[in-house]
Amino acid sequence: MISDRFGEDPASVGGFPWLHGQAPEPVSSHLGRLHQLSIQLAGDPRFPSATLISREVEGSADFFEDGMTLDRCIARTCPDPERNWEVLVPGGLRTLVGHFSNLARLLAVLNEEGFPVLALTPQAVVLGHNGGLLLRADLLFPDLVENIDEFASRIAPEILLSTRVPPLDECQIVYALAALIHECALGRPPWAGRGATEVADRILSGIAIVDRIDVVTDPPGLLGLLRDSLSLDPQRRPASLRGFASMLEAVRDGARPRAQRRSSTGESVKKERRWQLIGGVIALLLFAGFIGRFTVSEPILEDLVADLSTAMLVRPLPVHAEDLPLDPLGKTLLELHGESARDLHGAMKVQRELAWVSLRAGQFKEARQAARFAVQSDPSRPGPWVILGIAALEQGDGGGLLELERGLKLPPVDLFDYWSVAAGQFYLLRFVEAIATLDEIIEKTPRDADVWFHHALALLRSGDHLGASSSLARSRQIRPLDGWIDWLSAEIALTEGREAEVRRILEEATARFSASKALALRAGSLWDRLGDTPRSREWIRRADSDRLDSPHREWRHGGRIVEEGRAHLLLGPPFPPE
Missing domain, CATH: 1.10.510.10 (Transferase(Phosphotransferase) domain 1)
Structure with missing residues (x-):
């Protein structure tokens, strides 16, 4: 009251x-x-x-x-x-x-x-x-x-x-x-x-x-x-x-943190803590036979998995040789939940989500460690194998390709698996295969703007710009005023030769392109291909504000980017740049 x-x-x-x-x-x-x-x-x-x-x-x-x-x-x-x-x-x-x-x-x-x-x-x-x-x-x-x-x-x-x-x-x-x-x-x-x-x-x-x-x-x-x-x-x-x-x-950064109820002060707190201590001792005695195993109630696990899962759909999915697959949300989630998630070695769903969060935070060794725990729990699931492979390749270890290929051969069971398979296919530039995987995800979650966006991106990069426009329209209906949708719309317009439309999108969506460094880089790519070098340099300078030097980059079909020193595998033509 x-x-x-x-x-x-x-x-x-x-x-x-x-x-x-x-x-x-x-x-x-x-x-x-x-x-x-x-x-x-x-x-x-x-x-x-x-x-x-x-x-x-x-x-x-x-x-x-x-x-x-x-x-x-x-x-x-x-x-x-x-x-x-x-x-x-x-x-x-x-x-x-x-x-x-x-x-x-x-x-x-x-x-x-x-x-x-x-x-x-x-x-x-x-x-x-x-x-x-x-x-x-x-x-x-x-x-x-x-x-x-x-x-x-x-x-x-x-x-x-x-x-x-x-x-x-x-x-x-x-x-x-x-x-x-x-x-x-x-x-x-x-x-x-x-x-x-x-x-x-x-x-x-x-x-x-x-x-x-x-x-x-x-x-x-x-x-x-x-x-x-x-x-x-x-x-x-x-x-x-x-x-x-x-x-x-x-x-x-896209998370949904909630405040925890605080206990009151005074003698009642001391009594409560005393009873909590007594209860903890009793619990240890009752479950002494299970020492060494960590158990957590299902609701707590579900909340943790739900919080960590938001990093999966940070856009776009990683692609080999493009800019680093990093996002501030990955770092934020790792700071919020990393410590508690690391202790749950036997919880496969937590470990595979933690692996993806670590990958997005740029902690590739930690991503591989969490993915290994998930593989130990269930080696038949493709998700952890895909993360193992991508994390290894991001560190320059070509052996990661074997782990990635193994993951792509395993049948997906749940949405995490399906998205992981799609991510692996994107990473290896297998966009036709990714379209088929995304079609299956669409059947399961037709109101997901992210799946329609990636469907459109895969269609564009496989050469079907009309299909890409249709899928992107579905994504925009679900989530209007999205900077990534603006970017892909501009890429489709550029593919069709509608340069005036590309300029209009870039001018109208300036604020949304400023929201992330990944989008700023892609805006710079579009301005460069339109021939506006000063604007291109300004956007790329924003994208590289945290770096000492801007690496050499080449712009490829469908908005792909190839960054100097990141092409560890020979996927697609190394030259000439488009």
């Missing part, structure tokens, strides 16, 4: 009693120290896209005009934030979520320095012209007594509804930041009302806006994390700002 958590109904105690307590410290007393912090934290690598700004730093009132405050951004992106944020930020909401993860780390530092930010308005955060978020020091500590109606939906419910000033908890700052993200993503703050009393009534008797929404946003894990972070129960929110920042990064 809400009343159990927050005490008496505010209506029965005459409004919000804690507001009539001690007056807050004047804002001017904070600004000097915040000004010093803004200088100390400038350029801090822990939060590269979030900056604390103070008027005194620039010495001009016009400094805050160097960008657009989030309230103006929100007004411009309504009524369809998911689409319209792409106009303001390359990559749209997905990029913005990454900026908010850096802002969470900045707020964590401020909290450690004695400046807990319990309420954030969109006016206090500026979207800079050069990207990133600027946090205005002069608006961080408003007078809640004077402005309670404005801030009621932006402060944690346990603060708003408490009959006394509640103890400070970092999860209250998490709530304030989540409320701002909610407003950016959905157009209005949670529990939006015309005043504090109306907001309190909605909290006590209603359901939050985010709980009434069942649409899939991009990134898809955002709504679930907001539900946790805006929970009325503080124990269900992320416990720390840095933990919240890591979850936001995971959401940006």
